[in-house]
Amino acid sequence: MSATPLLEAFEVTRRYRTGENDVHALRGVSLTINRGEFVAIVGASGSGKSTLLHLLGAVDTPDSGRVVFEGRDISTLTDADATRLRLLRVGLVFQRFYLMPTLSALENVSLPMAEAGLGKVDRRARATALLSFVGLGERTSHRPTQLSGGEQQRVAVARALANEPALLLADEPTGELDAATGAALIALLQQLNADGLTCVLVTHDAALARSARRVITMRDGRIVSDEPSTPLVA
Amino acid sequence: MSRPGFPKVSLRRAVVASLIGGVLLLSVSSVGHAQRLRDTVIGTPTAPLVPGRAASAIRELAIDERIASDYGVSVGDTLRLSAEAGTVGEPVIVGAVVRRAADPSEVARSEFRVRLHLDHLQRLIDSDDRVDRFAVAVRPEAGAAGVDSLLARINHVAFGFRAHASADVAVESSRTFQVVDRFHRAIGGITIVASAIFLLCILLLKVEERRRAIAALRLAGLSRRTVALSVIAEAAVVAVVGSVIGAGLGWVVTLAVNAYYQRVFRTPLTFAMLTPRIALFAVTLSLVLGIGAGALAAWRLVRTRPLVLLGR
Amino acid sequence: MRTLLAVLGLAIAAALLIDMVMLATGMRASFRSLLTSRGYELRVTPRGTLPFDTEATVGSASALVASLRAHPDIERVSPSLGSTVQVQRVDRARSAFVLGTQPDLQGEYTVINGRAPLGTDTLLREVIVNAVFLTALDATLGDTITITTGRSAQLRIAGTPTRVVIVGEGRFLYVPPGLPALSAPLAAVQGFLGDAGRDRISLAMASVRADTTSATANAARTEAVRVWIEQTHARVTAISTETAIVQVEERLAYFRQLAFILGALSLVIGVLLVTTLVSLSVNERLGELAVLRAIGVPRSGVLQQIMLEGFMLGMAGIIIGLGLGLVTAQWLNAILRDFPGLPADLDFFVWSAEAAWKSLAMLLVASTVAGALPAWRASQMRVAQALREEAIG
Numbered sequence: 001m002s003a004t005p006l007l008e009a010f011e012v013t014r015r016y017r018t019g020e021n022d023v024h025a026l027r028g029v030s031l032t033i034n035r036g037e038f039v040a041i042v043g044a045s046g047s048g049k050s051t052l053l054h055l056l057g058a059v060d061t062p063d064s065g066r067v068v069f070e071g072r073d074i075s076t077l078t079d080a081d082a083t084r085l086r087l088l089r090v091g092l093v094f095q096r097f098y099l100m101p102t103l104s105a106l107e108n109v110s111l112p113m114a115e116a117g118l119g120k121v122d123r124r125a126r127a128t129a130l131l132s133f134v135g136l137g138e139r140t141s142h143r144p145t146q147l148s149g150g151e152q153q154r155v156a157v158a159r160a161l162a163n164e165p166a167l168l169l170a171d172e173p174t175g176e177l178d179a180a181t182g183a184a185l186i187a188l189l190q191q192l193n194a195d196g197l198t199c200v201l202v203t204h205d206a207a208l209a210r211s212a213r214r215v216i217t218m219r220d221g222r223i224v225s226d227e228p229s230t231p232l233v234a
Numbered sequence: 235m236s237r238p239g240f241p242k243v244s245l246r247r248a249v250v251a252s253l254i255g256g257v258l259l260l261s262v263s264s265v266g267h268a269q270r271l272r273d274t275v276i277g278t279p280t281a282p283l284v285p286g287r288a289a290s291a292i293r294e295l296a297i298d299e300r301i302a303s304d305y306g307v308s309v310g311d312t313l314r315l316s317a318e319a320g321t322v323g324e325p326v327i328v329g330a331v332v333r334r335a336a337d338p339s340e341v342a343r344s345e346f347r348v349r350l351h352l353d354h355l356q357r358l359i360d361s362d363d364r365v366d367r368f369a370v371a372v373r374p375e376a377g378a379a380g381v382d383s384l385l386a387r388i389n390h391v392a393f394g395f396r397a398h399a400s401a402d403v404a405v406e407s408s409r410t411f412q413v414v415d416r417f418h419r420a421i422g423g424i425t426i427v428a429s430a431i432f433l434l435c436i437l438l439l440k441v442e443e444r445r446r447a448i449a450a451l452r453l454a455g456l457s458r459r460t461v462a463l464s465v466i467a468e469a470a471v472v473a474v475v476g477s478v479i480g481a482g483l484g485w486v487v488t489l490a491v492n493a494y495y496q497r498v499f500r501t502p503l504t505f506a507m508l509t510p511r512i513a514l515f516a517v518t519l520s521l522v523l524g525i526g527a528g529a530l531a532a533w534r535l536v537r538t539r540p541l542v543l544l545g546r
Numbered sequence: 547m548r549t550l551l552a553v554l555g556l557a558i559a560a561a562l563l564i565d566m567v568m569l570a571t572g573m574r575a576s577f578r579s580l581l582t583s584r585g586y587e588l589r590v591t592p593r594g595t596l597p598f599d600t601e602a603t604v605g606s607a608s609a610l611v612a613s614l615r616a617h618p619d620i621e622r623v624s625p626s627l628g629s630t631v632q633v634q635r636v637d638r639a640r641s642a643f644v645l646g647t648q649p650d651l652q653g654e655y656t657v658i659n660g661r662a663p664l665g666t667d668t669l670l671r672e673v674i675v676n677a678v679f680l681t682a683l684d685a686t687l688g689d690t691i692t693i694t695t696g697r698s699a700q701l702r703i704a705g706t707p708t709r710v711v712i713v714g715e716g717r718f719l720y721v722p723p724g725l726p727a728l729s730a731p732l733a734a735v736q737g738f739l740g741d742a743g744r745d746r747i748s749l750a751m752a753s754v755r756a757d758t759t760s761a762t763a764n765a766a767r768t769e770a771v772r773v774w775i776e777q778t779h780a781r782v783t784a785i786s787t788e789t790a791i792v793q794v795e796e797r798l799a800y801f802r803q804l805a806f807i808l809g810a811l812s813l814v815i816g817v818l819l820v821t822t823l824v825s826l827s828v829n830e831r832l833g834e835l836a837v838l839r840a841i842g843v844p845r846s847g848v849l850q851q852i853m854l855e856g857f858m859l860g861m862a863g864i865i866i867g868l869g870l871g872l873v874t875a876q877w878l879n880a881i882l883r884d885f886p887g888l889p890a891d892l893d894f895f896v897w898s899a900e901a902a903w904k905s906l907a908m909l910l911v912a913s914t915v916a917g918a919l920p921a922w923r924a925s926q927m928r929v930a931q932a933l934r935e936e937a938i939g
Contacts, residue, residue: 059453060541080457087455098450115456159454318605319593320780409886414800416881421808424874428558432815435551439826442548495800534547 091160473524560867584653646735668737856917
């Protein structure tokens with residue numbers, strides 16, 4: 001793991017209006033994530049962890065403060081630039097897979113590559129390799145409805161890796177999976193991290209968070225602790 | 235001059251017109267049903283129609299198919315003919331059975347029609363040496379200019395009558411179908427507007443069903459343009475495929491419509507026709523509507539932030 | 547937006563359905579109204595013809611009319627004779643339809659301005675004309691016009707011209723739009739037409755004595771009189787209002803059939819729209835519906851709630867569609883009224899409250915039932931699975 005900062009947040013705040021109420025999702029959060037880290041952000045529902053993830057991935061913009069990614073301020077990007085950033089530098093994995101039901105696994109993984117301008121032959125080769133890497137080399141032509149939950153999530157991870165991002169953000173990726181499948185997915189993330197990919201995992205499960213090397217705990221929109229992970233006692 | 239009250243044609247005029255030259259001048263071109271109308275003799279005469287027989291001999295007449303089928307009359311049968319109902323009349327022999335031409339102005343009319351020699355009819359109705367109209371065939375080499383010149387010369391010296399070009403007569407006589415044509419266009423306009431709204435509605439609904447997946451793709455880096463183009467392309471394909479299927483269905487329906495109405499109205503007239511031009515128009519219009527609907531659906535989708543689409 | 551579009555789509559379906567119902571029932575209602583507006587139930591015409599359908603006339607008309615008037619069940623008889631004449635005023639000349647009637651009995655026109663022409667002799671002096679006539683000849687009440695009929699080809703002259711005064715403007719009930727028409731006393735027109743008109747008529751309208759207490763008895767009496775006329779007078783055909791309506795409907799059957807087809811299509815489209823919208827709505831709210839089931843709402847409750855959505859959609863569409871349909875009906879009616887040979891006052895689209903409400907009710911029921919399938923599917927869902935899948939993350 002390198003000490004070079006990949007991602008920095010400086011006093012970011014984010015507020016939502018729901019009905020007549022204002023919800024302060026983030027209250028002046030600052031953090032630094034270095035290249036090659038595996039960070040888990042943990043907290044109860046409503047603690048602001050998903051909101052923080054969205055800001056780190058240029059999915060959302062802060063009301064105040066800055067987010068710097070690879071030395072570039074991404075908090076004021078236009079939608080087109082933010083989209084481009086996510087396409088080429090950031091991979092996103094969600095709790096609910098969000099695969100295109102009418103496309104095969106191979107086609108789902110190829111979508112971001114096509115957007116990035118990769119040729120058809122190269123897309124096919126790379127997508128096949130990615131699916132093999134995540135253990136689905138025999139299921140490339142299957143549609144999402146023909147895959148199990150765990151397999152669908154693996155396809156989603158492969159899609160997130162389509163354009164060799166510098167950062168992988170996973171928001172409750174095991175939320176729809178059983179314990180064994182979830183553990184297998186975490187193991188995959190750990191392997192990716194071991195290969196050098198910076199990973200940020202958001203979860204409400206403290207035990208799951210300890211699979212990362214660093215755990216940031218959030219409560220009420222603030223970071224309450226940020227420390228190396230304590231592995232589970234076997 | 236036609237009389238008011240009910241849809242009609244003058245029996246007398248129709249009979250006389252068909253005697254002179256035997257060629258009907260009605261050409262219904264202005265509503266796209268251009269065809270030269272000609273009654274067809276379908277019955278085999280036992281003896282040819284011979285004009286100008288002595289008045290004491292039994293004369294011949296031609297009857298239409300409806301009389302033949304409805305009353306079981308055939309060539310060679312003897313009928314009684316009179317100008318006044320309730321009188322005995324004179325005997326006439328059926329010399330031929332005629333199939334009426336596909337005349338749109340006569341659809342739904344259940345009247346019968348016979349043809350007599352001109353002098354016979356004149357004597358029957360005490361008409362002296364009178365006719366309702368002449369049909370004049372101009373030599374082909376005269377051309378349109380020749381027809382116009384002839385019309386002008388006749389009308390200049392005409393007294394009590396007027397000459398018209400056949401096409402002008404046809405236009406006036408086809409007013410029935412002009413009205414029907416306008417009505418069809420109005421209904422067509424309404425259904426096009428309705429179809430556009432239905433298409434838009436269905437497309438919006440279907441696109442919304444996939445908004446979360448599309449949001450994920452936007453988050454994964456697909457641009458608004460890519461998403462919009464894919465939605466528009468899908469809408470266009472659906473519209474084109476739907477219109478092609480619809481055209482096929484429409485073609486089948488035209489067969490049924492023609493078979494039904496030709497049987498009901500006992501006419502060879504073609505009621506519905508799917509031409510390549512109409513099919514092309516339908517497909518093109520569907521494509522335009524599909525692209526428009528897809529564009530609107532795509533615009534609504536891409537202008538919304540991905541997180542909002544995900545419901546966050 | 548999608549609900550608005552769906553309601554708009556339903557409104558168009560409802561409007562089309564309303565229009566088609568009006569078209570299907572309108573012609574008959576309008577024609578009946580036209581025929582009975584002046585109180586004559588029977589029309590007597592030359593054998594085998596419809597009124598003014600041909601140039602045929604009935605001879606010995608005075609004897610025929612006297613015979614009809616002598617029948618105990620016939621209250622009054624209005625004879626008329628129609629023909630074509632040439633009219634001229636200053637430098638304008640047109641063909642026009644002339645109608646000879648007995649002004650005190652006639653049922654062919656209503657006086658708008660001025661008065662009906664008077665006179666019982668055979669001299670043509672006064673006429674009443676329609677608005678088209680006045681416009682065609684640029685004439686007004688009080689003007690004198692020249693009428694001629696008949697031509698001699700040998701002498702190359704028209705028949706004897708007669709000068710008449712326009713004393714009134716009338717609305718001619720059975721004249722097609724755009725046709726200049728005039729009317730004068732029957733005897734005057736018969737005299738004017740010479741041999742072609744002497745003691746001849748084109749039509750006699752007869753009013754049958756009505757027993758106000760029983761419509762069935764009245765109809766039976768009318769039919770009995772009609773049969774008597776045809777049996778007694780071989781030269782004529784007697785047509786009742788119903789027969790006339792049936793014959794005109796036969797000629798315009800196409801529009802009724804078109805109305806039926808388009809009306810059915812409207813229903814199908816409406817059902818399709820509601821089904822699609824309700825299905826989508828249900829899919830989106832499966833979590834909510836699962837929670838409702840989890841807290842104890844029975845399947846029937848879920849079913850009712852969803853079908854209510856279909857009902858509300860249908861209701862909204864129908865309310866808008868009603869207004870839209872009435873507007874488009876006016877437009878379509880204006881197109882069809884241009885039909886040649888039909889009375890100018892004949893309408894194709896006529897509002898019938900009963901028919902309209904029945905058809906709209908059908909659409910409402912259809913749209914409610916359209917929500918039944920997605921509603922049923924929603925009510926059958928497995929609550930635990932739905933809660934697991936649809937719980938907000």
